Amino acid sequence: MCVSFRILIALTAAGTRIVENARQLNNRPVSVETQSAEAILDPLLKRADLHCHSRFSVFKYFRRANTRDSYNPPEEVYRLAKERGMAYVTLTDHDSIDGALYLLNKYPDLPDFFIGEEVETYFPETGQRIHVGVWDLNEEQHREIQRLRPNIRELVPYMKSQCLLFGVNHLFQNYRMKNVAGKYIAELLEMFDIFEVLNGAMASFHNRMVHQLVTTVQGHGRRISMVGGSDAHTLKHVAKVHTVAKGDTVQEFLDNVRRGECFAWGSEMRFTELVADIYLVGLAYQSEARADFLSTSFTGVDKTIQLCLRLAAIPTAISGLPAAITSLNYLKQIVVTKGISIRFEKLLEELRPGLRIE
Numbered sequence: 001m002c003v004s005f006r007i008l009i010a011l012t013a014a015g016t017r018i019v020e021n022a023r024q025l026n027n028r029p030v031s032v033e034t035q036s037a038e039a040i041l042d043p044l045l046k047r048a049d050l051h052c053h054s055r056f057s058v059f060k061y062f063r064r065a066n067t068r069d070s071y072n073p074p075e076e077v078y079r080l081a082k083e084r085g086m087a088y089v090t091l092t093d094h095d096s097i098d099g100a101l102y103l104l105n106k107y108p109d110l111p112d113f114f115i116g117e118e119v120e121t122y123f124p125e126t127g128q129r130i131h132v133g134v135w136d137l138n139e140e141q142h143r144e145i146q147r148l149r150p151n152i153r154e155l156v157p158y159m160k161s162q163c164l165l166f167g168v169n170h171l172f173q174n175y176r177m178k179n180v181a182g183k184y185i186a187e188l189l190e191m192f193d194i195f196e197v198l199n200g201a202m203a204s205f206h207n208r209m210v211h212q213l214v215t216t217v218q219g220h221g222r223r224i225s226m227v228g229g230s231d232a233h234t235l236k237h238v239a240k241v242h243t244v245a246k247g248d249t250v251q252e253f254l255d256n257v258r259r260g261e262c263f264a265w266g267s268e269m270r271f272t273e274l275v276a277d278i279y280l281v282g283l284a285y286q287s288e289a290r291a292d293f294l295s296t297s298f299t300g301v302d303k304t305i306q307l308c309l310r311l312a313a314i315p316t317a318i319s320g321l322p323a324a325i326t327s328l329n330y331l332k333q334i335v336v337t338k339g340i341s342i343r344f345e346k347l348l349e350e351l352r353p354g355l356r357i358e
Contacts, residue, residue, distance in 0.1 A: 051229020167194025
């Protein structure tokens with residue numbers, strides 16, 4: 001049975017908590033915080049962090065240097081997710097399902113684990129990047145996704161033909177204004193039915209803007225699922241943001257996400273925590289120097305590149321450059337979403353003719 005949802009936002013000192021409470025929870029004159037607590041404590045609700053990374057997220061732009069976006073062991077991600085209350089667990093590494101396959105090969109009897117992936121795709125005419133979360137896929141589908149991912153207009157129809165569950169991650173993080181905002185958003189609304197409205201590594205203003213946009217579109221009769229994920233690249237933040245839905249099995253849970261009978265829950269990390277994560281990933285890279293040097297998987301040239309990069313990373317880290325780059329990216333999120341916020345009503349007018357009403 002389809003459940004009607006009302007959106008509630010509870011702002012706390014630690015960040016934003018977004019809740020889509022079933023209508024029957026909203027008939028009593030209690031505070032948003034009380035309603036939120038009642039919703040999240042419902043024993044029928046299950047949780048899953050739909051956006052987290054392991055050491056199999058390779059930083060593709062420095063592949064020969066063996067740099068990674070994360071050094072989280074898959075088994076540790078799984079263990080911590082379960083300890084932190086997740087009923088179901090996935091890994092969404094960058095254009096890779098190797099971490100998920102590694103975990104399943106090591107522990108083949110995991111009924112609460114499903115394969116995920118974060119796919120980087122592009123609008124071919126502008127090169128505008130989009131990150132797409134894909135859940136519950138298999139190896140054959142992964143290979144085809146990787147073949148098609150350079151062109152979002154080929155990728156999305158394939159995923160729909162396979163009835164895959166997929167959605168847009170951090171909508172405005174990669175927006176480079178190569179597309180007009182109205183056109184950019186309209187195309188994504190046409191392509192996708194799931195949007196990540198709460199990302200643990202994004203600025204709260206970014207998350208609120210995505211949430212406002214999706215909620216407004218829902219108000220015009222369009223069914224869209226709103227999900228959340230930690231986007232954790234270090235173990236500290238695994239499952240701190242997640243998606244909540246009913247479901248006694250992985251399939252039931254994901255079916256409810258597909259139908260929009262879910263909500264996002266948790267708090268974004270603070271800016272200082274985000275910067276700390278950047279340095280922790282850098283330290284983890286340095287800690288693997290000996291293993292990389294002894295590895296037979298790399299050529300002598302590769303090892304030379306790795307050594308040079310590790311040596312260069314030391315003064316770079318001391319200079320504060322990683323913190324500066326992170327600050328600029330964080331500021332860019334706020335500036336872009338602030339600009340969209342200022343012209344929000346005009347943007348809605350541009351979107352209205354193309355809204356797909358159900």
